[in-house]
Amino acid sequence: MSFDHPAARARLADLPSDTRIAVVTGASSGIGEATARELARLGFHVIVGARRLDRLQALADEIGGTAIPLDVTDPDSCEAFCAAVPRLHVLVNNAGGAKGTTTVMDADEEQWRWMWETNVLGTLRLVRGLMPVLVETGDGLVVTITSIAALESYDKGSGYTTAKHAQAVLHRTLRGEHLGQPVRFTEIAPGMVETEFSLVRFDGDDDKAGAVYQGLTPMVAQDVAEIVGFVASRPSHVNLDQIVVKPRDQHSAMRAHRR
Numbered sequence: 001m002s003f004d005h006p007a008a009r010a011r012l013a014d015l016p017s018d019t020r021i022a023v024v025t026g027a028s029s030g031i032g033e034a035t036a037r038e039l040a041r042l043g044f045h046v047i048v049g050a051r052r053l054d055r056l057q058a059l060a061d062e063i064g065g066t067a068i069p070l071d072v073t074d075p076d077s078c079e080a081f082c083a084a085v086p087r088l089h090v091l092v093n094n095a096g097g098a099k100g101t102t103t104v105m106d107a108d109e110e111q112w113r114w115m116w117e118t119n120v121l122g123t124l125r126l127v128r129g130l131m132p133v134l135v136e137t138g139d140g141l142v143v144t145i146t147s148i149a150a151l152e153s154y155d156k157g158s159g160y161t162t163a164k165h166a167q168a169v170l171h172r173t174l175r176g177e178h179l180g181q182p183v184r185f186t187e188i189a190p191g192m193v194e195t196e197f198s199l200v201r202f203d204g205d206d207d208k209a210g211a212v213y214q215g216l217t218p219m220v221a222q223d224v225a226e227i228v229g230f231v232a233s234r235p236s237h238v239n240l241d242q243i244v245v246k247p248r249d250q251h252s253a254m255r256a257h258r259r
Helices: 005-012 032-042 054-064 075-083 110-134 157-175 197-201 206-211 221-232
Strands: 022-025 045-050 066-069 088-094 140-145 183-190 242-245 250-252
Touching: 005 066, 005 075, 005 206, 022 032, 022 075, 022 110, 032 045, 032 054, 032 088, 032 221, 045 054, 054 066, 075 110, 088 110, 110 140, 110 157, 140 157, 140 221, 157 183, 183 221, 221 242
Parallel strands: 022 045, 022 088, 045 066, 088 140, 140 183, 183 242
Antiparallel strands: none
16 A cells, blocks of 8 residues: 655654644544544544555544554554654554454464454554654553453453453553553453444354344443543553443353343
8 A cells, every 4th residue: 555654754743742642553443433533532633543544544534633554464564654653642552353253173273363463463563663752752651452352261262362361461561561661551451342343253244243232232432432532631640550341231251131
């Protein structure tokens, strides 16, 4: 995909020095899209990254932000994206997802590889590339959207739960490794949120995706986005380490009340 990264960097560098800048990955839909809008509402200039550049550019135009293509599974794409960001206050690691529901014995290695590349290595690449500018601002924040799958396991979900556990441990390790530096770390672990998540997991099968939320009221992307906004608006000495959020009807990954 053709894109002028140096020009984007120049435009971002020309922003007023008091402009607070945020990066949101996986911003072309769902939680990422809603989070970009929420942070823009709070006064951030939001850099949105994702693969679907047409949707990304429309969002950036709407919120007065900057769209930069990003494929978190591609090291070169991540490197080019990070190089285009001259300063930064908030990084929201939202890109991720699940594919398939199989037992460990029936595991599809390609699905596992995609989940680990997207959830774990994607987060690693963005953090590694952007941490220097986050620290340099003197008031940085890393928000990583994990899942309740980072806190528990469930049958036929091991590809996703192992990836989310690894992503969460990566994030929590950063908290200790950067202790004493001017950067905060917040993990947000949502339960059921009705977005494109289940469509991706079930390879576009609307019936299977819809069944996940049948008989209960799931959260929507805006519910999580508002939590990100709250975290980002806390004073710099306050670190909200971990936030677990679920629909009222959901007790755990495998237990929910359905009407």
